[in-house]
Amino acid sequence: MPPAPNPTAKPYFYYGHRRPSQNRPVVRGGLLTNRRSHPIPNKPTAAPTAATNFLQWDPHAPAPASPPPPSSVPASLRRLSPLARFLLDSLLRHRRWGPPLLSDLSKLRRITPHLLTELLRHQPPPHLPPDLLLRLFHHASRQKGFRHTFASYNALAYALHRSNLHRSADRVPDLMLSLGNLRPTEKQLEILVRFHSDAGRGLRLYHVYSRMRGSAFNIKPRIFLYNRILDGLVKTGHLDLALKVFDNMNADGVQLEPITFTILAKGFCKEGRVEEAIEILERMRGEVCRPDVFAYTAMVKVLTETGNFDGCLRVWDEMARDGVEADVMAYTTMVSGLCRDGRVDRAEQLFREMKGREGMVIDRGVYGSLVEGFVRGGKVEDGCRVLKEMVADGYRPDLGIYDCLIRGLCEDGRVDKAYKLFQVLVSEGLTPSLETVTPFLVAHVDAEDMDRFFKLVDRIEELHLPTMDHLDNFFRAFVGKGERELRGLEVFEALKGKGYHSVSIYNTLIDGLHKNNINNKALLLFDEMKGLKNLELGSSTYNLIIPCYVDSGDIREACACYNKMKELTWIPSVTAYCSLVKGLCKMGEIDAAITLVKDCLGNVTSGPMEFKYTLTVLNACRSRDPEKVVGVLDEMVEEGYLLEDIIYCAVIHGFCKHASSVEARKVLVVMKSRNLLTEADFIVYEEMLNEHLKKTTASLVISGLKFFGLESKLKLISSTY
Structure with a gap:
């Protein structure tokens, strides 16, 4: 009897390749190549762990890190x-x-x-x-x-x-x-609706719904999908399309749900159509059920977000007439919204009504909204009363509430009481913020009490707070309120003696001085910054100083700053570009001004419309038709844009380059006849036209001499004269 064949020698998928056939080709390459069986390694037996002693267990000890997965293949x-x-x-x-x-x-x-x-x-x-x-x-x-x-x-x-x-x-x-x-079924429509709804494409959502409901597909959505379509259209601001879908629901005989009416009511509230929202609630009351507190709360929240607080009170009265008891969310939304709108008295009435209800847990943010509303309205005492009531109710005030009260007390001149709150804040372990310390610094400077000012700066260092950040925030708050620039400059001089100075403080003072037309002081600060070795000037400093040089009449220094920024590959701000272009136009440097306009529009994402119209005027001058250029200027006037100097300079530059000075003079005459150009400005622009024409002619002559190689004769003539 022959011996039995060895079963392991038979070709098998795991031990080799099967014989290829027409229906079973060999797979080579990729992740399925040459599969073989690998012996499973014996797992090492783990050592027996000792019994856990719970008396020595530390709950705050970090958990042991879990080892990474052995496989290097990504989880996806x-x-x-x-x-x-x-x-x-x-x-x-x-x-x-x-x-x-x-x-x-x-x-x-x-x-x-x-x-x-x-x-x-x-x-x-x-x-x-x-x-x-x-x-x-x-x-x-x-x-x-x-x-x-x-x-x-x-x-x-x-x-x-x-x-x-x-x-x-x-x-x-x-x-x-x-x-x-x-x-296709309703599921395919639901997938597409979800895509467009999540991405905020309301028009595309309605297009898909219209096609799927048409004769080609004839899909009749159920109520849950109709609600999703309505919600997507309302969220994207297409209430008119949502009403069309609602009419289709009635035509299809769909059994409506309360959420359907709630979605439409939110849409009406978002558009400010409160009366129609009340009507849809009345229809909901007659066809389905009485509106619940969630529907009213949703409407109140939408009206609060849009700032329609009269509508909020209207909906609130409708909810009370309907016998619906407001919950915590409704009260919180109303109180916070009314406090932001300045109706603190009405907000406090709702707050008292809320506290009188049993089982309501008041959020700490409601107290904070009342405190902020009272302080904003100048009633700091009432804000302090709410704080005491909050502490008596078992709540701990947060840093925002303390900051609001400290700011109100300092603005009211009651710095000593504000200091008591500051001591309480520090004793509770809260870290003072920039908004906490800045009101004290401003109050001390206003009272000309520099001793307490520097004591507070020393206290900031004792609390290990960023001193320079607090001083920077102080100058931004102090210089920006009223004409305090010179006083802020005096404070800065005193701080520099103690070693407190930074680029941010210099920039804040330069900006404030320039806004109040004290450009000489701003330029002195800039010269002082350039003399300090430990300060690195940035692009923000040059963007602020270029308008100062232009307004002081030193256009060459402004251009030098611009060239310095270009050397350092910095992009000037739109304000710097506009001021520099305006200064060059006043000097009659039209070519340089046009170059800056093109540079601005090439580097800045959203340039000024005057610059964009400048290029439009230059393009219109190519046609050599003054009426076409006048049409562009009329369009600017209709759109509400002023005809700046750069626009008239573009007219002069364009016609001198592509036509002659006659066409440019015709445009100026038309503007003068329409009272868009005064007699004095007409004379100025006419002289500018003559000067620019002379420069253009001279440049053409010099270019011709260079082209024919006659530069030596030109130099000889200039030397004889």
């Missing part, structure tokens, strides 16, 4: 099946549809709908072109006997949406009809 790829990983690997390697990719696909016997769905649902890398997934989808459709499932169609819509191909995702239901095996 570990969730895929081996065949899906093979397909993804092929797509990433080839990155384009062609014979190499088709060769890899032919190694698989078949691409099943489940495999296709798994690959489409996977989040592809950013560098994977989305057209590859579409080609793969159509390649699978051409397989013999292949039928897509709802899951594969939905996965295709998700993949297209991730690739920002929203219009292509909307055509997936049409693809289902064209392939003919499945008909």
Whole structure:
């Protein structure tokens, strides 16, 4: 009897390759190549752990770090099946549809709908072109006997949406009809509605809804999907379209829900149509049920966000008439909104009513809103009374409440009482912020009490707070209120003697001095900054000093600062560009001003409209038609823009370059006849036109002499004279 064959010698998938056949080709390459069985290593036996002694257990000890997973494959790829990983690997390697990719696909016997769905649902890398997934989808459709499932169609819509191909995702239901095996259902409409609703595309949402409800698809959504469509349209500000959808709901005989009326009421409140919101609530009361507290709270919240507090009170009275008891959220929303609007007395009435209700837990933010409202209205004593009541009720004030009261007391001249609050704040372990210390510094400077000012600066250092940050915030708050620039400059001189100075403080003072036309002091500060070695001037300093030089009449120094910024590859601000262009126009340097306009529009994302119209005027001058240029100027006047110097300089520059000075003079005459140009300005621009024409002619003559090589004769003539 012959011996039995060895079973391990038989070729098997795990030990080698099967014999290839027509229906079972050999898979080579990718993640499925040459699978072999590996012996499972014996796990080392762990040493017995000692018994835990709970008496020595420390609850604050850090937890031991868990070891990282042994596999180096990303978690997103570990969730895929081996065949899906093979397909993804092929797509990433080839990155384009062609014979190499088709060769890899032919190694698989078949691409099943489940495999296709798994690959489409996977989040592809950013560098994977989305057209590859579409080609793969159509390649699978051409397989013999292949039928897509709802899951594969939905996965295709998700993949297209991730690739920002929203219009292509909307055509997936049409693809289902064209392939003919499945008909789109409500689920496909829900997916598209969710996409557009989450992305805020209300018009696209309504377009998809109209197509799916049309005769081609004839889908009648249920109430939950109708509510989602209404909510998406209302959130994106398309209330008129939401009302059309609501009419379709009534035509389809859909049983309405309370949330449907609530969504429409929120939409009316968002548009400020409170009476229509009350009417929709009345219809809700008659057709479905009485509006609950959640519906009223949602309306109050929307009206508060839009600042319609009269509508808030109207809805609140309607809620009381309806017999609905407000909850904590409704009271909190109303009290906070009324305090922001300055109606603190009405907010306090609601607060007392809220405290009188049993079982209501008042949020600490309600106390803070009342305190801030009283302080803003100048009633600091009432704010302190609310603080005492808050502490008596068992609440601990936060730093914002303390800061608000300290600011109010310092502005009211009661610095000593504010200091008591400051001591309480420090004793409770709260760290004073910039808003805590700045009111004290401002009050001491206003009272000309520099001793207490410097004592407070020393106290800031004792508390290990950032002293320079507090001083920077003080100068921003002090210089920005009233004409305090000279007083702030005196304080800064005293601080410099103690070693307190920074670029931010210099910039704040320069900006304040320039706004009050004290440019000589600002320029002295800038010269002082350049003399200090430990200060590094930034682009913000040059952006502030360029307008100072222009307003003081020193255009050359302003241009020097601009050139310095260009050397350091800094981009000037729009304000610096505008002031420099204005100064160059006053000097008659039209070519340089036009160059700066082009440079500004090339470097700044949103340049001024006057600069954009300057380029429009230059383009209109190419036609050599004064009427076309006058039409551009009329458009500027209609749009409400002023005809600045750069506009008239553009007229002079454009016509002198593309036509002659006659056309430019015609435009100036038309502007003068329409009273858009005074007699004095007309004379100034006419002289500017003559000077620019002389410069242009001289430059052309010099260019011609250089072209013919006659520079030596030009130098000889100039030397004789």
